[in-house]
Amino acid sequence: MSLSFPPAVEALRISARDNPLLQRIRKLLADPGGYRKAGQVWLEGDHLVSAALARGWMLEALVMTDAAWTARADWQAWAGQARRTALVSAELFRGLCSLESPVQVGALVSLPQAPVIQPGVFTVVLDRLQDAGNVGSILRSSAAFGARQVLALKGTAALWSPKVLRAGMGAHFGLSLVEALSADDLAALDVPLLATSSHAGRVLGQGALPWPCAWVLGHEGQGVSAALMERCAHTVSIPQPGGEESLNVGAAAAICLFASATGAQSAPAG
Template sequence: MNHEEAERLSARDNPLLQRIRKLGAEPAAYRKLGSIWLEGDHLVDAALRRGWALEVLVMTESAWRERVDWRVWADHAGRCVQLPEALFRSLSTLESPARIGALVAWPASPALLSDQPGVVLDRLQDAGNVGSILRSAAAFGVKQVLALKGTAALWSPKVLRAGMGAHFALQLVEGLLPEDLAPLQLPLLATSSHAGLVLGESQLPQPCNWVLGHEGQGIDAALMARCSHTVSIPQPGGEESLNVAAAAAICLFATRHR
């Protein structure tokens, strides 16, 4: 689109702004509305670098005036709008609101890739943990993350912020049941604080799928039965267990894909 065609919106009850507020307020609203709200230039840039098209690019009036390079992003947007600063702040879920955001189309849940190494999330509740795990998965070469029902919504604003752009490098499939994992051809490895193979001291099957369980309850028994091995992380400091996101980073580093 032409860089000078950015619309100016000023009505708080504009349908576009109501849509964005709903996406920011309800973690799983993207499933119903079919769009994802990306707040901040980092997430918008990460999406563009991975080839994602923007449905709508939203900027404050000052951002539009001050940053000519941001105007180039309008070429990748179906629509571009400017808002007064106070109106943009009304959309924000951040303590320090950004001055730019974008709507992108939700890719829904793509087909499971049976022959790809990945991560299986079993009912993880904490959005920060989930986002951190996605970031580690992308960093260490994993391409697929499979989330079972009960896991925090993968495209929610909090998970997106914690993922820091990792979402756009991953194939994300959510809403699965344990039996939906049957087509996976690579072994499932379950993390355990006290049993099985010891990370760094045992030969692990590679490539593989790491299974990470609920922060308090661990991995569901039916899913654990599908795992070929359990793997523990040595903790010479004597702690009982690690945070699931920290454990995920260690495990994914150990089986990283070069």
Template structure:
């Protein structure tokens, strides 16, 4: 007969376990030193569990603990801390905090998978853009995301929230230099206003790696020089450029559509 975790009521703001969670929740890069990530809210918690991941610890409010489904969610952790909503708010980095969160062990570092359909993030600064691209990559079959140095921290709370659970279905490698991409053995494709071809006309290789550049500066020159194709996205509405997350979604969709057409 199996038993659930022990539930520990916590009332002290300076409790060491709460201090750890506070750091993970409010410092974008704390996970790199602390080896864990903060998943706030039942959606991220369920997404991790659905991928077979089990948290070391759950934090739940006494109010949420009265909800049977949230209580069952917390019971998936090895240990559960119960706090008041006011104390939970001191941990959360959100203006309107959730009522439950997980401390999940950070996945071990991964190496580049040479032949994988990939997305390369070149110094993207906005956490919302990065998380949105991760969602698109997961949805459209690009299972590897490679982040160059200067890109928003992939496991930061903001990117995790924007990714909506996509992290757990992706192979994520960050902190890379341009030369590290030598380990990638598929063609690099980049969007550019100086195009070799337009997206709907270009011969798109498969597998491939789409390169998405800095929101203001675009793709680094040295990285662009490595790209097999520079591809333009038609914009009949006349706008000068697209948001990088929107551009990524369009490009990944077109690659996925071509792949499915070939398979069919």
């Protein structure tokens, strides 16, 4: 059975739980790194779907509940930017959702083919970060402060996993993301590497930072590896007049990226 609304868009109604499209989505939800083999990710909720569309991404499949299709004309319009649109019952859609608060719309999107390191651009490097919330937060800060790409070394949480996608709040679609890199791969960046250290002599905000650069952010407990720290052209400390011993890596990232972005904007031309 198919429904048409608006006239140019056709939506297919799915009522079988074992439908191949629904099975593919459930498989992606069950395996955080499954997107690497599938080449696709599942976006839960209207915020992520809207963010992907705003950046010009095509939806491979738009899925929503019957009630949403009837009630949300703005979501119906998204069908024009999807290769296929499927309507399911609220019960079936709950099986496609990992959120505590149920949503009524989602989309399957294909990932770019084998992104490569871009030399000479403002970059963030993740060294074995484990927490999905931290990784997503850093992606948000990276996008907000103008980083062009985020490079993840082996051992970092899967960048396109459902938890990181939710924490990133749509930042993924404005960044080039490259995963499973080694420290040697960073030579292709051709920009200075910067890291934070509580023992650094240079204090953030007390002197110009190189531009463009790549900020290296390390494991939540171990920090940046010693071998990678040796590759850094500069290490800086973040002043903490409140007396705390250290900052969460997500908070530190936001401070460092802001300092670089504002420094670049205020630097004299030429």
